[in-house]
Amino acid sequence: MTALATLPLAFSGFALLSLSMDRHLRQAAVQRHQARRPGGWALLALSLAVALLSGNWRFGLVEWTGIIAAAAALVVLVLVYRPRALSGAAAAGAVLGLVGWAYVG
Amino acid sequence: MTRSLRQSTVGLHTWSGLVIGWLLFAMTLTGTAAVFSSEISAWMQPEIAGRGEPRQAIEKAVAWLRQTQPQARGWFLASDERTATVHALYEDRTAPRGYRTASFDATTDTPVARATMGGQFFYRFHFELMLPNPWGRILASAAAMVMLIAIISGIIIHKRIFADFFTLRPAGSQRGWLDAHNVFGVLALPFHLMITFTGIVPLFKTTLPWGIVANYGANNATALAEFYPSLARRAPTGTPGVLADIGPMLVEAERYFGGGRIGRVNIAHPGDAGSFVTIMRNDGDQLAYMAQAVSFDGTTGKLIGAHTEDRPARKTFDVLYGLHIARFAPEVSRWLYFVCGLALAGVIATGLNLWLKAREPNKGFGHWLVARTNAGTVVGLPIAMLGFLWANRLLPAADAERSAAEISIFFWLWAACFLYALLRAPRRAWGELAIVAALAAGLLPFVSFALTGRGLWQAAMKGDWLFLGFDLVLFALAALGAVIAHKAFAAGGPVRLPRKQGAPA
Numbered sequence: 239m240t241a242l243a244t245l246p247l248a249f250s251g252f253a254l255l256s257l258s259m260d261r262h263l264r265q266a267a268v269q270r271h272q273a274r275r276p277g278g279w280a281l282l283a284l285s286l287a288v289a290l291l292s293g294n295w296r297f298g299l300v301e302w303t304g305i306i307a308a309a310a311a312l313v314v315l316v317l318v319y320r321p322r323a324l325s326g327a328a329a330a331g332a333v334l335g336l337v338g339w340a341y342v343g
Numbered sequence: 344m345t346r347s348l349r350q351s352t353v354g355l356h357t358w359s360g361l362v363i364g365w366l367l368f369a370m371t372l373t374g375t376a377a378v379f380s381s382e383i384s385a386w387m388q389p390e391i392a393g394r395g396e397p398r399q400a401i402e403k404a405v406a407w408l409r410q411t412q413p414q415a416r417g418w419f420l421a422s423d424e425r426t427a428t429v430h431a432l433y434e435d436r437t438a439p440r441g442y443r444t445a446s447f448d449a450t451t452d453t454p455v456a457r458a459t460m461g462g463q464f465f466y467r468f469h470f471e472l473m474l475p476n477p478w479g480r481i482l483a484s485a486a487a488m489v490m491l492i493a494i495i496s497g498i499i500i501h502k503r504i505f506a507d508f509f510t511l512r513p514a515g516s517q518r519g520w521l522d523a524h525n526v527f528g529v530l531a532l533p534f535h536l537m538i539t540f541t542g543i544v545p546l547f548k549t550t551l552p553w554g555i556v557a558n559y560g561a562n563n564a565t566a567l568a569e570f571y572p573s574l575a576r577r578a579p580t581g582t583p584g585v586l587a588d589i590g591p592m593l594v595e596a597e598r599y600f601g602g603g604r605i606g607r608v609n610i611a612h613p614g615d616a617g618s619f620v621t622i623m624r625n626d627g628d629q630l631a632y633m634a635q636a637v638s639f640d641g642t643t644g645k646l647i648g649a650h651t652e653d654r655p656a657r658k659t660f661d662v663l664y665g666l667h668i669a670r671f672a673p674e675v676s677r678w679l680y681f682v683c684g685l686a687l688a689g690v691i692a693t694g695l696n697l698w699l700k701a702r703e704p705n706k707g708f709g710h711w712l713v714a715r716t717n718a719g720t721v722v723g724l725p726i727a728m729l730g731f732l733w734a735n736r737l738l739p740a741a742d743a744e745r746s747a748a749e750i751s752i753f754f755w756l757w758a759a760c761f762l763y764a765l766l767r768a769p770r771r772a773w774g775e776l777a778i779v780a781a782l783a784a785g786l787l788p789f790v791s792f793a794l795t796g797r798g799l800w801q802a803a804m805k806g807d808w809l810f811l812g813f814d815l816v817l818f819a820l821a822a823l824g825a826v827i828a829h830k831a832f833a834a835g836g837p838v839r840l841p842r843k844q845g846a847p848a
Contacts, residue, residue, distance in 0.1 A: 241675045256509040296630050297673065300666065304679025307531035307686070314511050314526055 240292045243338035244285040244302060248309035250331030251281030253324055256313055265321040281332060282306070288339055349500050356496040360694050361713070363486045363493075365720040368691045370469055370483060372724055374542075375684030377466040378669060378677060384461030385426040386813050387735045388446055389795040391456050393427040393809075395449025398593055400429040401608055404447040405589045407454065408433060413614040420608040424627060426809070439747065457740040459749060464731065470546065473750070477549050484546045491539045497528060504529060517700040524693040527686045534683035535690070541667035544660065570657070572650050577617050584616030587644035596622040596637045599649055603628055603635065616642055626670035631661035692721045714769040716761075722776040722827070723760030725820070729783040730756040736787075736794050774831035781824030788814040 255278035256262040263270060289295075289302035316324050376383065385393060401422055408418045408431060415434040422429050428448050435443040445454035460467075471479035498504065508529060511522045528535065548555065559566040568576065593605055606625035612618050618641025626632050631652070638648040652658055665671055669680050695717045702710055734752040738745045764772040792798040802810040 239675065252509075259506070259509070261506075262509055297671065297676065300630075300672070301676040301679065303533045303537070304531075304676060304683055307534060307683055308679060310509070310530040311526070311686075314509050314530070317509055318511050318513055 240289060240298065240301070240342050241305060243335050243342050244289045244305045245309055245335075246331040246338060247281050247285035247288065247335030248302075248306050249312050250328045250335060251278045251285060252306075252310045252313045253316070253328035253331065254278030254281065256317065257325060257328065262317060262321075262324075265317055266324045267322055268325050281335070285309075285335065288342075292342060349502075352496045352499045356493055356500055357698065359489050359496065360493045360691075361698050363489045364691055364695045365716055366472075366482070366486050367490050368688060368695070368720050369724055370472075370486060371684060371688045371691060372728070373465040374469040374538075375681055375688060376728065377462060377469050378672075378680045378684060380462030380466045381423045381425045381428075382462070382809055382813065383465065384423070384430070384446075384459075384463065385428060385809055387459045387461040387732070388428075388456035389791075389797050390740075391426075391428055391446055391448050391451070393448050395427060397422045397424045397427055397429065397449075398605060399449035400427065400447045400451070401593060401605065402590055403449060403451050404429045404431045404445070405586075405608075405610070407431075407445070407447070407452070408610075409586060409613070415614075416612055418608075418610040418613060420610075422605055422607065422625070424604060424625060439744065457735075458743060458746045459735055460746050464750060464753075465728070470542075473754075480546050480549045484543060484550045487539055487543045487546075488550075491536075491543065494528075494532075494535055494539060498532070501525065501529070517697070520693055520697050520700055524690060524697055527689040527693060531683045531686045534680075535687050537666060538684070538687065541663045544663045545667060577611070577619050579612040579615040580617040582616045583614055584618055584642045586610070586613050586618055586620075586641050587639075589620070592620055592622065592639045592644055595639075595646065599637050600624045600635055610641065613641065618642060619647065626665065626668075628671070630665045630671050631658060632665040632668065632670065634658070634661055692717075695721070715764045715772065718769055718772040718776060719757075719761035719764035722773060722780055722824075723757055723764060725824075726760050726776060726780050726783060727753045727757035729780065729787065729820075732787060733783065733790070736791050770831055770834065774828045777824045777828035777831060781821045781828060784817045784824060785821030787817050 254274045257266060257268060257271075258275040258278065260270075285305070286302055289298040289305070292298060313324070316327055320327075385391065401420060404420055405418070408415070412418065412433045412435075417434060419432040420429055421432075428446055430444055430446050432442055432444050434441065444458070446456045447454060467473070470483045472483060473479065474482065501507075507522070507525060511519075511526050513519050513523075543550070555563075555566045589608070593608075596605060597603070604625040604627070605622060606627075607623040609621045609623075610618065611621075620639045620641055622637050622639070624635040634652045636650050637646060639645060640647050652661060669677065672680055695713070699710065699714055699717070731749055731753040734749040738748055742748070760776060763776065767775065788798050792801065797807060798810040798814050801807070802814065
């Protein structure tokens, strides 16, 4: 169940990336911050690393490409229905992902 | 330069998508269902509980075939470890198709499960469309190639692939449909490209036969033997022989696979002195499809051949094929294949709808036809697929030819939905057919429980995950149908934004 780590990490990464874009900043009603874009990429990279390092990397890579689609779709849904919850959800996702990583890794 | 490329590509994307959109939708949806082909088969044969070890199930199947089908030219066993079931296929001249199937688990002495094609129907339909060979495969390959064109041209014409990455404005406008089309398409783009490309590759013998013709001429048998060296071939001797015990062969095969499990067992002319047994590795523990096999002499049980695939071109092919059919996929990956497959169906359905939205108001025949064909396909096909499952529960379980009847019901229902969509105004057809689909999905778990005693709370209490999952998916589909019906009826008084410039981009 590597997904317990990779999905929240990827969600958090995509959420930060979306919050580095003006349109979604307005939707989520948060201030601009320079660190979000590199932070988002870093979290995505971390989720990829977790996927590759847990057991069979070939299976991990295939699963990760599906995980990022699901994670990005979740960000889109939050932006549609609960845009103001996104920054909190991003933080929760990062914590959950790290806990999940400790649990599965 | 970029502008003119983009503009000319818009036409390519629009028309390539429209012409094959309905066929692709059908291929995508049945292919998505086929991700759970094993589970659908198990649901459609509720008599089999799937208990015990797969290897014991193989032994049970061989014991039964030995007793009842000694004269068959071959027995072909597929061990499905996800459902702990073995499906055996054997020649039977009295059957309409020339063969019959029987299913076993480790407790089955005599197969009792109802005859059905099960999930294999969706799997075969997905690339053969139930048309005579090779036409179904040719059509499916052509559609997949056009889909690759549609995906790549779609990437080219998408003006703001990164700026709009997370954008979904769910208004009832053309803009909202375009956003949905883009979100479904872009977020799972790696999957869409992978599944389309790897879908074209396995049919290369149909679409690119010239390499084989140039190297082997008319000698197809040699080409096959070199492509599948793992499949031993030997003619029957004509003298009767007795098949040795299968158990030790299975043990030796597992040892050769180095921990890999048994996947398929083919036994050729089992009642003959020249019989032989080929055992192939399970596809569930590696990306590649069919990478190892061993053969045994049938009467002595001695090893006569072993093959591990290590030719780079063949390995590449096996991995591409394996990626497409996802037999390897553990549970999370399997669900992701399913969800991404649904997203691809969503791309196609929203794309078909966009073609209409971009041309409204329009009273032409093309618009009339597309609007109705959309409803007949996008809602009609799911109704037909659900009807296939209903037929499985309602047709008498003992009828020997019920498998063909289930398939007929699928096609008749689909045709009926098409006819209905042709006769009704599109919005009404959408709404009414979606209600039918929602009812068909939502009521099936109850009907199934009444007729089989498996499912619903019973499944939850007993930890019968297969039936539980099946019921939950059906309830989710019912909810989706209800939402679509609601939207279709609510859109009665159109509040439209002024049309944006030109065609969708």
